[in-house]
Amino acid sequence: TLHPATGKSVTVDDLAPLLPMALIEQEASTERYIEIPGPVRDHYRIWRPTPLRRARNLERLLDTPARIFYKDETSAPTGSFKPNESIAQAFYSKEAGAKRLSTQTGTGQWGTAISFAAGLFGLEVDTFMVRDSYERKPYRKVLIQAYGGRCHSSPSTLTEIGRRALAADPATPGTLETAVAEAMEFAATSPDAHFAPGSVLNFTHLHHSVIGLEALEQIEDAGYWPDVLVACVGAGSNFTGFSSPFLGKSLREKLDLRVVAAEPDACPSLTRGRYAYDFIDAAGMAPISKIYTLGSQLLAPRMHAGGLRFHGASPLVSHMRASGLIDAVALSQDACFEAGLMFARCEGTLPGPEANHAVRAAIDEALKCKQEGRARTILFNLSGHGNFDMSAYEDYFAGKIENQVLDDAALNDALGHLPSIDAQ
């Protein structure tokens, strides 16, 4: 991981103003396991362990010999896997003496999770929400407020970066990259403040591994071992958190495991990206890493699964992909909505647009089992519910969901702007 300005390896000093030291150390740790601190465990107990459920009605509907299990992260307080991470970050920042956190949020999942967690540890929180979401999806904003967080439309007038963006285009709908940059500037210039990154960095994967650790025990208790693991991938923290505990060498040898990363065909970094050094943010402020990337300057087609609209996969997921540990599939938006509705009608929970990708890929695996007459065990991660994404389903029913496969010209253009790095 390289510094965006110098092209040299990132040092502790580069990160220290923004993050608690414990997280910086975790970022570079080579330990196999890092203990979950007591106070974090205590708060996890509010909703963890999350249930492992078997989707029997879905199996019946598909008429497949496959067994379909899912890890139900929708039962978390804010409706997705995100609080695993937000509680850990809030804890470490509180321990390090921070009084407040700042962060970005796209559709609001991370913003609600960090607001909840900050409140638990008595921290204030300022979330910068992409203006387009802020104005069109008011309910996540209300939820942030319910947890005691402050929510600002980004670009805002609170930061230099925001003011500049507004001056350049007062009507801008905002971007996630601008929101990230605003949150980082806000943290860097506020006393006792930390920046709370939502994903990408290594420690975020670590904190979500509680999902897979539980799932491993639970599916063993259920008397099965998975043949196929499935999760959706944006940057990848739910994917790695869910799958990595199954990928230790001894388990891999035992299991003959197929691990499927499900990504949108509008933003298919793992299936069509290049494995190269690139910025992990569009503003060029965050570290440069070797990742599967579509180019940080890519303007991906708009899509409802906002959490998967990221130009690259995180360094860890990318490494897993490059090492041949995992497979990836790119899925179309309408096929994913169709799968999500099938799941809701069978199992009751309406998945979020991101989670629909995991559902689609799991269904496809189950249909393959049917074709081949093989009774494999499929386990997927249901990363979040769709209760705050009803406008997406409304669009689907109104026939307004378009499929927008990323086109080659846009991809090639974005890949032409990769930074040139003389790296190891």
Next chain:
Amino acid sequence: TLHPATGKSVTVDDLAPLLPMALIEQEASTERYIEIPGPVRDHYRIWRPTPLRRARNLERLLDTPARIFYKDETSAPTGSFKPNESIAQAFYSKEAGAKRLSTQTGTGQWGTAISFAAGLFGLEVDTFMVRDSYERKPYRKVLIQAYGGRCHSSPSTLTEIGRRALAADPATPGTLETAVAEAMEFAATSPDAHFAPGSVLNFTHLHHSVIGLEALEQIEDAGYWPDVLVACVGAGSNFTGFSSPFLGKSLREKLDLRVVAAEPDACPSLTRGRYAYDFIDAAGMAPISKIYTLGSQLLAPRMHAGGLRFHGASPLVSHMRASGLIDAVALSQDACFEAGLMFARCEGTLPGPEANHAVRAAIDEALKCKQEGRARTILFNLSGHGNFDMSAYEDYFAGKIENQVLDDAALNDALGHLPSIDAQ
């Protein structure tokens, strides 16, 4: 229970066109236990047992010696306790040969639950949603559609009752009573259709008793016995389902249990109503029963907890109240919102406006324990989440939540219209 037209006891023949015989028999059954049918159990396993959780953060915040447990019915597929009932009704109707169900829905909780359940058993479903909700809260309508149900604005042009209501006032916002009447007419005039009542009738209490049966086991497993039980009451099916398994004679003698029904002070049937024979619907189509009532003609103040805006308590809750088995408290809307937000910040789940009443009453009990220095064990039912009620919280934050205690004149007027019945 008396027929609304004749004033005589309701017979099987009166109900047979609308309900499956199995439910009619349950309605009059004197059995202590009725087995849950296998297929209903199978579907319950999608999400049941629901967790029993301890609200440790809330205990800490209140600095109370009390232990606060809650039964988390928000983890059900549609976000509330309702599917316990909808799956049972869909099963019995399917068994009886019905091809479709019709029902009313106010804010949409029952409508979504019955749509999900109908789909599981391959039944079609038509829900009549009070127009005001249909137009102002579109997302529950989308959720009904997601489950494969049809949702009509009530009054509709599909029924005689609806057409008459529209002719009388084309701009009417609709009422729950009209929606009930439309659903009943629709079922009575459609081939192979049953009406799916949401609550009030005895069997609805029976079907929800799975909540209390589980809670009884779970709190015993946790090593405690409750001193106080709390649930909110509209008609009362979540209240009785939750509390009745604790109210068997032998347990009562053992436990010295205080059972608190939490109701809104805008519609306080148990605390200010009269125990008398009254219509259980405003249209005078449903049976007449002896209930705590504010008068079926009462126009209660508008409130966000739409599920608690009912002029009476069901016959069963009323009987429990009249027998001295339970206490009741009337709570103000703003105090309930305040309690719900306190709970969300501590425990993560944002309760629905109805469930906020249970949270408020539980907090009040815990504060009493603090005052008295007694470490009592409080167990309440968290009947539903607020993910589809965000506009209510938006109003709260905007200072638009008004408190509207039911005024004496309106109450006296409504009580003046009770039917005169020469009953036993």
